Amino acid sequence: MTGKHVETLSIRGFAPRPHLGAAAHRRALGEHLRQCRIGANLTGKYAARRIGTSAPTVSRLEKGERTEHAGRHATALLGLCGITDRRELSHALSIAAQGERPDVWEPFGGSVARWVQPLLALEPAAQRIMSYEPQLVPGWLQTPEYAQLVMRAGFPDASQKEIEDRAAARVSRLKMFLRAQDPPALVAVMDEDVLRRPAGSPGVMYRQIEHLIALLKGDLRHRISLHIAPLSMGMTGAVGHPIVHLRFADALLSDFVYLEQSESARCVEGEGEAERYQSRIFSLSCMSHPADQTLTQLEDRLDELAVTLS
Incomplete structure (x- = not known):
């Protein structure tokens, strides 16, 4: 069941800024996803099964590590947590896109x-x-x-x-x-x-x-x-x-x-x-x-x- 306070969580406070580096964007998005999943009372294993990926992939995504299809999995996970606002999902995709850029090193x-x-x-x-x-x-x-x-x-x-x-x-x-x-x-x-x-x-x-x-x-x-x-x-x-x-x-x-x-x-x-x-x-x-x-x-x-x- 989706936790009530998930509705108060928003990723829009973190603005995509290329000069911060890709890693910061991955980590910010990952922490937001983790908070939303926990707020929705969902286990990583259950969430992974529902969005069509593996539990290790969800774990890496939440830790800010590189994963394939990060934007798609992120928006699917947010939707599973009850977040359907288009602005939230679009913002998450923008952050995911920045996270796919090369790291500064x-x-x-x-x-x-x-x-x-x-x-x-x-x-x-x-x-x-x-x-x-x-x-x-x-x-x-x-x-x-x-x-x-x-x-x-x-x-x-x-x-x-x-x-x-x-x-x-x-x-x-x-x-x-x-x-x-x-x-x-x-x-x-x-x-x-x-x-x-x-x-x-x-x-x-x-x-x-x-x-x-x-x-x-x-x-x-x-x-x-x-x-x-x-x-x-x-x-x-x-x-x-x-x-x-x-x-x-x-x-x-x-x-x-x-x-x-x-x-x-x-x-x-x-x-x-x-x-x-x-x-x-x-x-x-x-x-x-x-x-x-x-x-x-x-x-x-x-x-x-x-x-x-x-």
């Missing part, structure tokens, strides 16, 4: 490691990105030559072409902070030691710091908040691995956390654990130097490197 193909693909697919839709990086300059803010050194360290057997493609995929992410329509904000924390860790020749780090200074003085100064965690934090601030937390403006998209290891990553979603990681990054930012002091710290380090280069 796909143009780079094999240049993007499979474990980072979920992060790259979702971050364009974030309202706010929070990150902690203990060893490197945050990926969004790296120069191409710095990124190539990082990629070479991670993929020592890759060809130079592969290294350049991987680095290009990483640094291209900066563009989303520059877009005109609802760009995300970035709150990034990196360890002070990052600025002193050798990265190729001294000139590479010199140019990397110049790049950070230009970003913080330029058009992105109101979109990026960069904190430097002092070594004096000691073990209090030790985390040991990068953390990225995504917060979305749309209620149908739950928080997403990306925890990267050397050759893998773990993704955490929803409330609870995701909130704990958000609190962890927030605490690290509070223990770090204030963001308004970062420019001075970067300029001081640039002066030190200039002596080395002279």
